Amino acid sequence: MTEVAQRSDYTFKFNKNIGRHGWLRLTPAYSVKLVQELVEETPRNAMILDPFSGTGTTGVCSAESGMHCHLFDINPFLIWFGNTKCAKFNESDLNKTKSRVYKLFPSLQDQANEENWVPPIHNIERWWCGHTLPILSGLRTLIEKEFGEPGECKYANLVWISFCRLIIETSSAAFNHVSMSFKGGVTRFEVKQIEKIFSDVLELIIDSAKYKFPGTASVFNADSREMPSIDNCTYDHVITSPPYPNRMSYIRELRPYMYWTKFLNEAKEAGQLDWKAIGGTWGTATSKLKEWCADNVTLPEELYTTCERISRCDNKNADLMGRYVHKYFHDMHLHFASLRGRLNAGAKLDYIVGNSTFYGIHVNSETLFEESLRMLGYQEINSRVVRKRNSKKELFEFCVTARWNG
Ligand SMILES: C[S@@+](CC[C@H](N)C(=O)[O-])C[C@H]1O[C@@H](n2cnc3c(N)ncnc32)[C@H](O)[C@@H]1O
DSSP, X not given: OTTSOOOGGGSHHHHTTSGGGGSSOOTTOOOHHHHHHHHHTSOTTOEEEESSOTTTHHHHHHHHTTOEEXXXXXXXXXXXXXXXXXXXXXXXXXXXXXXXXXXXXXXXXXXXXXXXXXXXXXXXGGTSOTTHHHHHHHHHHHXXXXXXXXXXXXXXXXXHHHHHHHHHHTSSEEOXXXXXXXXXXXXXXXXXXXXXXXXXXHHXXXXXXXXXXXXXXXXXXXXXXXXXXXXXXXXXXXXXXXXXXXXXXXXXXXXHHHHHTTSOOSHHHHHXXXXXXXXXXXXXXXXXXXXXXXXXXXXXXXXXXHHHHHHTSSSTTHHHHHHHHHHHHHHHHHHHHHHGGGEEEEEEEEEEEEOEEETTEEEOHHHHHHHHHHHTTOXXXXXXXXXXXXXXXXXXXXXXXXEEOO
């Protein structure tokens, strides 16, 4: 399989500069190009579903193509962000929003000299220098006074998304890895520089919000292991990228945004939220995993042997990692089972997922998904490699497809 290319056009890198897709970065966002290709093959009057919305890529691609799409996620920040990204805006209100922001700038220096609210992020000086932080928190106070906290008003939400982008652009976070890390040093920004970055980002975001989608997309707060019914809707095409079984935590990745927007208020909430996430493993989610017991469901035979092999490895966390992999595929199996009740006969499934390794033991997500789907009565099941994920290890991204014939 080593001849498969790394295909950066099939990752977030391609997404960065393309309209709404580039608003905020989330490392595991999948490729717009790939989703566009999948949306294009959907019949025009079909209803699309993404049960793992993330940054709402499927919603935006569907709405851009004139299709209708429902999306689910359990992360309140991503639900808020996805809905803003998929919203329709009126040009004159967008321009008014911009003017209201520019009127805040003359007060920024004075506000920065006041005592302002600062998010309870652990070791915050590692992210922003002691000179920049009061300017950012002063700007946050001004935005909050003018627009209220992030919430219902979609125009105000654009300002908050611009603020999220600003805090990342001015932080020491580096995004050149699969997950976020630190560049190794904070940068000092002056008031004028902060104003410049913020207005550049705001212009970009407001400008791309002007485009009116021919279709519609909405993100709902729902756990995809128990698929809810939204207005009795049933779906024809599921296009999604669930978490991968690689211990990556979306809450961990998103914590700077989530703290600054108050979607996260204290560390223990992060662990609670991550426990709800399939494959979540951050903070208290890890200790809960030690107590976890599987539901009474039969899972693919390959899963039991893989978990057994991982558990027997010579490492103090081997047993925990065996459990982790077991729970991940157990939860995905529950999702595939519950999904059946929401599909129209003939519905197509496209799941983009990566494989992983634990202590050198391969976890073949694609064959495990295929087998779960087979056991649950899906048909026409197969998978193909989409791209190679990493130059060193044998990590690939697959598209697992299937059909539900009722
Ligand atoms: C790989 S990301 C999706 C990325 C997305 N395709 C994009 O382009 O941004 C997986 C998403 O699944 C969500 N998720 C995890 N467990 C879930 C669950 N039980 N129900 C619904 N969503 C869940 C996570 O919060 C995360 O946003």
